[in-house]
Amino acid sequence: MLLHASSVAREGEAVLLLGPPGSGKSDLVLRLIERGWRLVADDQVVLAAEAGVLRAGPPPALHGLLEVRGLGIFRDLPVAASAPLRLAAHLVAREAVPRLPEPEGWTQAGVTLPAIRLDAFAASATAKLGLALDAALGRARQRAGAFA
Template sequence: MALRRSVRIRSESAAAPGGARRAAQEVSLHATCVAVDGQGVVLTGESGAGKSALGLQLIDGGAMLVSDDVTALFREGPRLIARAPLHGAGLIEAHGNGIMRLDFVDQAPVAFFVDVGPPAGERLPEPAYRTELGISALLLRADPANPASAALIRLAVAHGPPHIPDSV
């Protein structure tokens, strides 16, 4: 699975001590991001996997659009922050219907990543993580064809991600 990504240096608006400007790395991913209760959920996967469709399901359930197709991540202290590139803010593709302009939030702290695609096979997989800019975040899986996928993501934000109890 090849992921499109680029890394660039972006100038921070805040000046470091002595008036020097700070620079921070930023990574661009082929991904959709929505904010569920203010927490960023970054939907990754192959082209055509259903990232935008799952994003629309989450937005229909109350989430806010952060970005579609390209998501920029930058580090703010110990957290990853997701935002849209300037040219795509507020836009999301409704596959087969065109581009929709929606209300959006400028950025959101990343709670976790979701690998969008068909089921992986394991019913109770070990936890997986994805690391960007030196920060690891949980990686869940979601099948956009499964009507429970959007609910799983909303519940993971509200109550914590699924886990395997010690007694299983």
């Protein structure tokens, strides 16, 4: 199934970035790539459920391409192959991000992922996404020392 979204991966584990045009998906992807993440897909993501795992990949025509607003289309970026999704991030305005959120989920093709709400334009968005992925993977304590 094809979804209007973007996806990035860190250490082979992918995050799905959901939001309307202009919500900051590609901008956040660019900043995450600078932090060592890899592009899975920008603007459109192909989702496939395999044995209870939802995988993200790019449509063939967009493989390895990232649109950078104001600069154009870029190639030759660090790219990840299809990767298992571990977290969904709804990109929303700052006011829509709860201070102390209740756990949320996002379901597609019978697979439910942990979900968060995130202001993509916040300076801390890349760090927050990394922490949320760690928590989704059960590794929050392992990486907590990186922020101490």
